[in-house]
Amino acid sequence: MYSAAGPGPASPFYWNAEVRPGLRVAFTSAAAGNLALHVGDDAEGVHENRRRLEDSMGVAAGALRFMSQTHSDRVAIVDGSAGSGHGTGASPAPHADAMVSRTGTHPLAVLVADCVPIVLADASVTEGGTGATAVVHAGRAGVANGIVAHAARTLRRSGARDLTAWIGPSVCGSCYEVPEDLMRSVAAALPEAASRTRAGTAALDLPAAVRRQLGDAGVGVGHVAGAGPACTLENPALFSHRRAPGAGRIAGLVWRT
Template structure:
């Protein structure tokens, strides 16, 4: 079910699922009841209350949802979310970069998730998410970057490559077959590091490229493979966030 998971401090756990958890997205044409059952099974595995895990209606934008608001929609339309109350958060991907963030806040951990696809990354979704975390008093922010398509596999037209590199030079890449490509993971690392955020790329037993690893969901390899998710949730006792 989990590609990687770990306790990262302050009673907070970070994880990324693999296809063992099944497709967790409701917008891919899968049976809705089956998806909801998988989400419920995931919540049981996480040890969180049923129905407490916040998913997003992701639109490749830069809006950041406040998961703590009592009047928020059950499924906010946004590509990132933040919480100071330990609300379990999920971000769905199938080649885009899932980013999970944790910082120390005035009254406990401050957490967030972000969906960094090409458009969102270039338009500043990570900057917006970090801004919202800092506004909530977060210190010593650390970001975990989950599985995504690698720079050697993410082929793009030459004009799009040029436009993207002009915005974030770190995304420049070439496919393993010699054509223009983008390295979204490198771009995410660059943006986060420039904001003073520590970056962790988990060392999992399985490869992190979604296109190369059939245990992960990849829209490019198989549009029907569904979505995996990045997760952050509270587990109880609080400890210092790992540097």
């Protein structure tokens, strides 16, 4: 079992907080191990990392739901079946880049290693709302094709009334170097995405673009202050595809206690 220490070198979490009574949001660090089946470790090692993470979260083994992420605009609705974490007897991971639990009772995970992980929750459960939750994987393609707004719309169609989002670690606008024409293309629709590296070359600020999209969708953004820089490339305690391709993926998590 993981150490009970707070975020830091001995913790599997970059940030972990009870954001509402009975609702927790967290983002893991590399200390949680690689949580993705498509990179790095063998499958059994990943399953063991997931089991240990569930134990640290205090949720049932196999309860944590994962997606098969494809940089799409697809949103999956989680049903009442078993979790998708460990294979035997579990429902398959949906091919999607956002996942919604309409009741908020399913622990959800999104995996990243430079893309932007987003957790959303309906805060109005005590005022007639649903308590619905969601996780979103927003890479460059996802930001461009509107996955953030699509997830928010899906939550609202499910009855959510008062949405808040938490944005986890990702590559920052000073580190995400891209070709000039690509930066200009994305910035044509989202000016906040335009950025420059410290060397002055073209870059994308995906966290800023995500904040703009959440604001346009009427979603407030909660505070996240984790252990060290929020840039995955700059923080060695986080996985970064740009720094070490295939090394692993961190997770954004939401669950009820």
